[in-house]
Amino acid sequence: MANPCTGVTVTWGGSSLQEVVDVKIVAGGSLPIGRDSTFALDAGTIEIACLHTANVSLAERGLKKTLQFTGGGLECSTKAVFQTLNVAGKVNDVARYSAVYRIVME
Numbered sequence: 001m002a003n004p005c006t007g008v009t010v011t012w013g014g015s016s017l018q019e020v021v022d023v024k025i026v027a028g029g030s031l032p033i034g035r036d037s038t039f040a041l042d043a044g045t046i047e048i049a050c051l052h053t054a055n056v057s058l059a060e061r062g063l064k065k066t067l068q069f070t071g072g073g074l075e076c077s078t079k080a081v082f083q084t085l086n087v088a089g090k091v092n093d094v095a096r097y098s099a100v101y102r103i104v105m106e
Contacts, residue, residue: 007072010048012082012101013065018052021096023069028103043103046080054085054097061085067101079104 010017028042046067048054060082067080080101088096 008074009070010050011066011068011070012056012080012099013063015055017048017050017054017099020048020050022049023047024049043105045083046101046103047098048101049096049098051094051096054099056082056085056099058085064104079106 008020008023010020010023024047026045026047028044061084062081064079064081066077068077069075080103083100083102085100086098088098
């Protein structure tokens with residue numbers, strides 16, 4: 001099965017996430033503030049799943065750095081706060097890491 005993230009490099013604060021296999025972006029919410037306008041209070045989150053290592057430490061939780069995507073005709077970056085790191089059980093000696101970042105509007 002093809003990996004849709006093949007050729008895409010993801011870094012957070014200059015540290016590369018290894019063997020990225022999935023990227024999920026969840027849009028945040030907004031509130032009406034009057035006269036047909038809304039204000040985005042929550043820009044959303046980005047969950048990145050990788051097979052080798054997420055290359056982050058839980059000690060970095062709450063830190064804001066630049067999250068950057070490059071490759072596959074894509075180049076974008078945003079400021080993001082590292083929220084959580086989950087590690088799923090190993091299958092054939094390969095663990096699946098999921099790192100969640102909150103998008104920061106500046």
